[in-house]
Amino acid sequence: MLRKWFATGPHLPLAYGPYRRGQSPGGTPPSRDEIESDMALLAAETKLLRSYGSCDEWANVTAAASSHAIHLYQGVALSADLVANERQLACFETLLHQYPDTIAAAVVGNETLLRGELTATQIDEYVQRVKQMGAGDISTAETWDVWCNLRDQVPRCPGVTRLPDSVDFITAHIYPYWETIPVTHAAAHVIATQIFMRTVFTNTEIVVGETGWPTCGAIKGSAVPGIENQRAFIEALWKWSNLYTIRVLNFEAFDEDWKTTVEGEVGRCWGLSTAARTPKHAGLDWTAPVPDAIPPTATVRIDHPGGNSATATKANCAIPIFGKVHHAQPGWKVRVEVYTNAWYRQDKWYADGEAPIVDGQWAVPEVILAGQGEYNNHKIRATVVDEMGTSVGNPVVSAEIDGIVRTNACTP
Known part of the structure; x- marks a missing residue:
């Protein structure tokens, strides 16, 4: 089943981080006006954004998205801090009551298993609690190799034995850059990996919750960052995801300078626009691909x-x-x-x-x-x-x- 809230257009759904230059989580937050300005810009690009928390500035994101008729893949941030997790759940429940038509789905935890901060059983318990709040579709997000328990380059799925039965759909992150894949095959890698996962998790829909291409940073194997390579990746991803009806969210809307502290130089430049909100590309090709002609025989x-x-x-x-x-x-x-x-x-x-x-x-x-x-x-x-x-x-x-x-x- 394809989630109705994904059929939003006009372009690819986007992951969104609100932090501008000099701002960061736990540091100086973005103002309400800055977030409102972002939503006004993004409303022309997409009607679906992914957020990464439910408290503080993230609550302002939900409010601003609502005022611009943007649906949210609403984040509920989880970590090893159990007190902070309780606050996140309380914030989410408040937002769910305030903006039920804005919150299209909830992603309970983001790469929490990858960081080793919680167990699958703990995440499952949080998922069940969010379900009891009356939220609609619920997922949790991990890199695809965590879902598939990558070992010596040979996936043995499913690696996460409990979560696929708990969530309404799987949110998988697929990053060709980090897997050292040349840009000519990068979007194809996303498509091929998603299809592979569907052969394993046959009863659960697979959504690509993050994928993207950086415009700066180090070369990794055959993966070369750059403006033109990002353009090539985005246009190929748009084409193939439409032709194969594969649901993807592009990471991300804007560059986030604060991420250099955790990911190095490459962490700051995945946006389609700079941290100053200047678009990196003029005239991206968003032409709808022509659907397949169905032949009469196999x-x-x-x-x-x-x-x-x-x-x-x-x-x-x-x-x-x-x-x-x-x-x-x-x-x-x-x-x-x-x-x-x-x-x-x-x-x-x-x-x-x-x-x-x-x-x-x-x-x-x-x-x-x-x-x-x-x-x-x-x-x-x-x-x-x-x-x-x-x-x-x-x-x-x-x-x-x-x-x-x-x-x-x-x-x-």
Whole structure:
């Protein structure tokens, strides 16, 4: 089920932090007028924002959002400070009664497990208490690898055994920059990872609660910050999230200088606008992509990557791949293979390299382009197979791309 409150437009929903230069949580707060000014700017961009707390300046955010008809993915901040947590719950309950039409959903805790501040059982207890307040949709937010319990680059899901049954939907953070992914594959990584998670958490909707690309900071592997790279990421994310009906929130609306103290230089520059509220981009392409034409018979398609291209990979030679299958039958999967000097099944993420099909979509977050020298000219093949691993169709339902040349050194 897709949450109705996500169909808000006109552009991507945004994560919002109200802190300007010289302001910070626990320090100088933004004024009501400053927050009101922000909401007036953002109302032209989106009708859905994510907030990160319910007390003090965050209560002013909810009030200002209400006056501009902006829905909120309302934050309830959790930490190891149990007294502060009680205050957050009390503040949230007050806001819920004051602005029931503004609070579209509640996110109870943000990367709390990642920081090691609370246990899954404790978070579950807070989630249940918020449910008892009469809130609508409720979630908690963690990086996708916390949900999937990443171990040695091989996800074994679900890692968080209790929370998926407690929340109404999963909020996963997916950051290609921190995973050292080149910008040409960054938005595709978000899409592929979300599809992968859906093959595991089959009974719970997956919302990408944060993703983005920084405009300053250090290069991480093949991930290069910059204004133009942020533009490329945003436009690709807009395109693919619409074509695949994947719900994402972009991090974030404005740069926040205070974050250099916790994340270094890169922490301050994820905004689509500077801390002075100056837009970084003129004329972002928000054109609505053309919906797919539905073929009359079973077909498989590779939407990313494209063939006949030179591309950088991660240090382990990996890039994401995803596509669609039309008229899929129950039990069908997509076998993914890469050709260097022979065809190699991509079995790092799925047994036998066979990706489940979810709502007509399939993905593998990492396929390996390991060819060297004359073999650095890769082909990728996607073949539809049944539950026994037998190729489907006569002729076989498959798709193939070729001419993919890796531009960097790597070690698979």
